[in-house]
Amino acid sequence: MSAGYNFGFMDEHAKKEIRRAILKAIAIPGYQVPYSSREMPMGRGFGTGGLQLTLSLIGENDTLKVIDQGADDSVNAVNLRQFIEMTCPGVDTTTYLSEATLIQSRHRIPEVALKPEQVLILQVPYPDPLIVVEPSEDKRKMMHGEADYARLLVKLYEDIVKFDEITISHRYPTRINRHYVIDPSPIPRWDVPKLNHSPALILFGAGREKKIYAVPPHTLAEPLAFDDVPFRVEDFSDEIGNRRACVRCGSRESFLDEFTDETAGKVYQCSDSDYCDGQLAKQSGKEAVYA
Amino acid sequence: MGYVAIKGGSRAIQGAANVTEALRAAEGEQGVPLTISTIKNQLRLLTSRIVSEGGLYHPELAALAIKQSQGDTLEAAFALRAYRSTKPRLLETPVQDASKMRIIRRISSAFKDISGGQMLGSTHDYALRLMRMELADESPEHFRNIAKKFMQSTPEIALPDSFPKVVDALREEGLLANFSADRVGHDAFDITREPLSFPAPRSAGLATMARAETGSLLALAYSNMRGYGDVHPTIAELRIGYLPVMLPHMVTGELVEAGEVLMTECEVVAMYEDDANGGKPTFTLGYGACFGHNEVKAISMAILDRALQKGMADGPSNPSEDSEFVLLHIDGVDSMGFASHYKMPHYVTFQSDMDRLRTTQKKHQEGRS
Numbered sequence: 179m180s181a182g183y184n185f186g187f188m189d190e191h192a193k194k195e196i197r198r199a200i201l202k203a204i205a206i207p208g209y210q211v212p213y214s215s216r217e218m219p220m221g222r223g224f225g226t227g228g229l230q231l232t233l234s235l236i237g238e239n240d241t242l243k244v245i246d247q248g249a250d251d252s253v254n255a256v257n258l259r260q261f262i263e264m265t266c267p268g269v270d271t272t273t274y275l276s277e278a279t280l281i282q283s284r285h286r287i288p289e290v291a292l293k294p295e296q297v298l299i300l301q302v303p304y305p306d307p308l309i310v311v312e313p314s315e316d317k318r319k320m321m322h323g324e325a326d327y328a329r330l331l332v333k334l335y336e337d338i339v340k341f342d343e344i345t346i347s348h349r350y351p352t353r354i355n356r357h358y359v360i361d362p363s364p365i366p367r368w369d370v371p372k373l374n375h376s377p378a379l380i381l382f383g384a385g386r387e388k389k390i391y392a393v394p395p396h397t398l399a400e401p402l403a404f405d406d407v408p409f410r411v412e413d414f415s416d417e418i419g420n421r422r423a424c425v426r427c428g429s430r431e432s433f434l435d436e437f438t439d440e441t442a443g444k445v446y447q448c449s450d451s452d453y454c455d456g457q458l459a460k461q462s463g464k465e466a467v468y469a
Numbered sequence: 470m471g472y473v474a475i476k477g478g479s480r481a482i483q484g485a486a487n488v489t490e491a492l493r494a495a496e497g498e499q500g501v502p503l504t505i506s507t508i509k510n511q512l513r514l515l516t517s518r519i520v521s522e523g524g525l526y527h528p529e530l531a532a533l534a535i536k537q538s539q540g541d542t543l544e545a546a547f548a549l550r551a552y553r554s555t556k557p558r559l560l561e562t563p564v565q566d567a568s569k570m571r572i573i574r575r576i577s578s579a580f581k582d583i584s585g586g587q588m589l590g591s592t593h594d595y596a597l598r599l600m601r602m603e604l605a606d607e608s609p610e611h612f613r614n615i616a617k618k619f620m621q622s623t624p625e626i627a628l629p630d631s632f633p634k635v636v637d638a639l640r641e642e643g644l645l646a647n648f649s650a651d652r653v654g655h656d657a658f659d660i661t662r663e664p665l666s667f668p669a670p671r672s673a674g675l676a677t678m679a680r681a682e683t684g685s686l687l688a689l690a691y692s693n694m695r696g697y698g699d700v701h702p703t704i705a706e707l708r709i710g711y712l713p714v715m716l717p718h719m720v721t722g723e724l725v726e727a728g729e730v731l732m733t734e735c736e737v738v739a740m741y742e743d744d745a746n747g748g749k750p751t752f753t754l755g756y757g758a759c760f761g762h763n764e765v766k767a768i769s770m771a772i773l774d775r776a777l778q779k780g781m782a783d784g785p786s787n788p789s790e791d792s793e794f795v796l797l798h799i800d801g802v803d804s805m806g807f808a809s810h811y812k813m814p815h816y817v818t819f820q821s822d823m824d825r826l827r828t829t830q831k832k833h834q835e836g837r838s
Contacts, residue, residue: 189557195662212664219551222806224813247816254813256478285817303810314793316667341829342836347821366821386803388664412824435816436823449817 186233187265192216196234196390200381203392208354210305210322215388225258225284227383228301231390232262232282235297241270243278248286248433248449258282275452285348287369289432289453292378294395300363302384305391307351307361327351327359331402338407350409351402354393359402362393368411368433373399414446424448427457493539508532517731517761518542522801523549524661524680526730526760543682543805550680550802558662562716563724567734567758568631570710577635578704579738585632590709592764635706636736636754645738646751667793674777674796678770679759682801689799690769693776693789700775702737702755702768709733709762734758735767739775753778 186193199213218226225246236242242262246255250273259271272278275288284301292298308318311329321327330351337345348364352373362373363382373380373393380393393399403409414422414434421430425445432453434446448454494500509516509532519531523546531549538544574590577583639645658673665673678686693700711729718725735757741750755775757767773795780790788794798804 183555188554191557192554212666214660214662214664216554216661217547217550217802218554219548221547221809222803223808223810224806226806247814251478252814253478253481257482260479260482285815303807314667315797316793319666342832343825343829345825345829347825348818364815364818366817368821386807412821413828433817434820436820449820 183265185266186236187218187261188216188230188233192230193234196230199390200231200234200392203381203390204379204394206358207394207397208358208360208391210358210360210384210389210391212388213390215385218385220257220261222386223303224254225282225301226385227387227390228282228284228299228385229258229261229383230385231299231381231383232280233266235299236262236266236269236280238266238268240279241272241277243272243275243281243452244283245281245286245288245450245452246284248288248435249451251451254284273452273455285364285366286433286449287365287372287380289448289450290456291372292376294377296378298376298378298380300365300380300382302361302363302382302389303386304349304361305382305384305387305389307349307359309361322358325357327353327402330359334402334404338404344403344407353400353402355397356400358391360391360393362399366412366433367401367409370399370401370409371411375399422446424454424457427454427461429454429457489539503536505529505532505536508535514762515540515542517733517763518683518766519545519549519761521759521761521763521766522546522680522682523553525549525553528731543801546682547802547805553661558659560716561657561659562714565712565715567708567712567732568634568637570632570708570712570732570734571729572628572632572708572710574709575632575706576704576708577706579635579706583635583706584638585629591762632708634736636738639705639738639752643749644752645754665796668781669792669796671774671778671781674792675756675758675770675774677796678757678773678799681766681770681799682804683763683766683769685799685801685804686769686773687765689789689795690772690776693772693787697787698776698789700737700739700755700772700779702739702772702775704768704771705736705738705754707733707735707764707767709764731761732758733761733763733767735764735771737768737771737775 184190196213199211203209203211215227216230218229220226220229232242242259244250244255244259244262246252249255262269263271275281275290278296280297280299281288282299282301287298306315306318308321308330311333312318312321334344337343348366349361350367350370351359352362352370353359360382362370375396375398376393377395379395382391401409412433416422422434423430424432424434424447426447429448432448432450435449437445437447439445509528512535515535516528516531519534519542520526520528522542523531523534527549530552531545534545534548538548572588574592575585575588577587636645640647658670658676660673660676665677692698710732712732713726713729715724716727717723737755739753739755741752743750753775755771757770757774759766759770773789776789777792777795780792785791
């Protein structure tokens with residue numbers, strides 16, 4: 179009993195099917211293309227949808243970056259990267275955003291703007307933004323087709339009535355190219371504006387829910403909001419209104435993770451570890467790779 | 470050779486793998502590693518469950534999956550399913566004739582006597598569930614003699630090649646509807662190559678249930694049995710045996726036997742319904758079948774098949790009749806994966822949650838003062 183695996187683990191028919199679904203997703207921005215998601219040798223919910231996109235697209239000339247929660251060295255990112263290295267011999271991996279051609283990510287879009295030749299692949303647990311108002315997929319499909327997002331807007335309105343705030347923290351519903359509303363995956367609101375007119379192609383893969391969708395380059399992406407209640411990103415101001423800084427690199431322009439330090443109390447650090455390293459390198463004059 | 474990015478997480482993963490492997494061998498010097506043959510034979514019902522939930526009939530690989538997962542059924546079925554992703558689909562099998570099954574057990578609870586006869590075969594149904602303390606310290610000599618003695622004392626009887634199906638007799642009597650001509654030979658929906666979308670054809674539902682997690686199927690079928698539904702099934706026939714797999718010959722195209730698979734098949738008859746086209750009322754049928762010997766799974770599937778057909782016809786009136794509810798929540802690989810994923814870090818999303826709550830709390834405070 180021996181197991182010799184194909185380049186990219188999946189058989190070529192499967193990869194071709196996924197690439198066709200990707201083309202369809204690009205052609206209809208924001209539309210969730212159903213596909214027959216394959217089982218990957220890692221848990222459903224751990225990024226199998228993103229992984230199938232990566233494995234279908236990757237070739238020997240690609241350089242791959244895998245991040246989870248903004249970090250390249252978190253356990254799940256390491257696990258995915260090792261699996262891809264194992265099944266795609268010859269492929270380069272990197273932690274530097276500037277070197278990567280393919281970036282697979284969970285919960286974050288990198289702080290530094292993507293380049294046109296890059297492809298960002300986001301892992302998606304819940305592909306459908308309408309699930310919060312309608313459990314039946316059959317009915318949701320009709321609502322999407324008719325661009326009927328009334329119930330979603332009512333949910334936002336009810337939030338304002340009840341809390342004087344829209345309470346959706348991440349997975350913020352975003353309308354693509356003036357029709358389909360997508361769940362942009364559990365990225366924070368901080369990252370949602372990066373979808374709008376992104377120079378790079380952004381792909382979304384939901385393995386368990388068997389859907390692929392895309393925000394093509396230079397496409398309009400608008401978070402749902404009201405004229406008098408604008409969309410707002412996370413606020414990192416301290417008690418007196420100053421922008422908090424990263425304890426490591428000092429940046430006041432990045433999404434911050436909050437820690438409790440036994441001596442220093444509450445501290446904040448960049449969620450995007452490569453960005454944080456880049457800021458430190460700039461300060462010490464070693465910034466070539468971060469151009 | 471590729472450049473490889475490595476950081477702290479890899480050591481943690483390697484450490485976790487090492488301790489898991491050490492626990493597998495924790496018996497120490499007295500330990501005897503499990504052989505694939507031991508698992509396949511002595512844990513045959515576990516192996517059955519894995520080939521069925523893994524969706525791949527390969528008892529040896531299923532046994533290996535059980536060994537490496539240290540007995541976790543969800544993990545073992547998962548490993549087999551992932552292995553399946555690496556293999557292309559070479560062809561579609563034609564419809565296989567279950568009356569040709571080499572039977573090892575066959576019962577009907579609808580009739581005392583059925584054509585071909587009832588064959589009790591192996592079952593735990595009538596066993597007293599008392600602890601068999603003598604097995605705790607079984608001698609290898611005694612163990613090896615059990616099967617031999619059984620074979621010696623069992624007379625050889627030539628069995629017929631084919632056993633008639635109980636439901637065929639019901640069809641002949643007009644108590645069950647005949648196959649409608651437009652559905653015979655209709656292409657089956659392949660859930661491994663096409664995404665499930667709703668309303669789903671019956672063949673997609675059957676395929677999804679055939680590789681579903683046994684406990685999940687049982688729970689939903691049980692809800693129907695207990696009162697959240699009204700299938701009220703009678704088992705027309707439950708048969709377990711080796712089904713010859715007939716495939717077209719590469720050159721001649723003629724059907725030849727490529728091998729055989731152990732299968733459990735169950736047909737339940739349920740309350741009668743008016744014929745939609747104005748014909749006479751007939752009983753309704755629910756169908757269940759899975760790889761391996763797994764009777765609870767086949768029965769649960771047959772009940773749910775009937776419940777789903779009713780839901781499709783009249784609209785669902787309870788969860789077990791709602792095809793989205795049933796078919797999207799019974800897959801072990803999907804559900805266990807998603808339950809496990811909550812253990813992964815969610816720092817970013819939780820940071821964002823805290824931002825919303827703090828802002829809302831602040832507004833709440835301001836509103837009060």
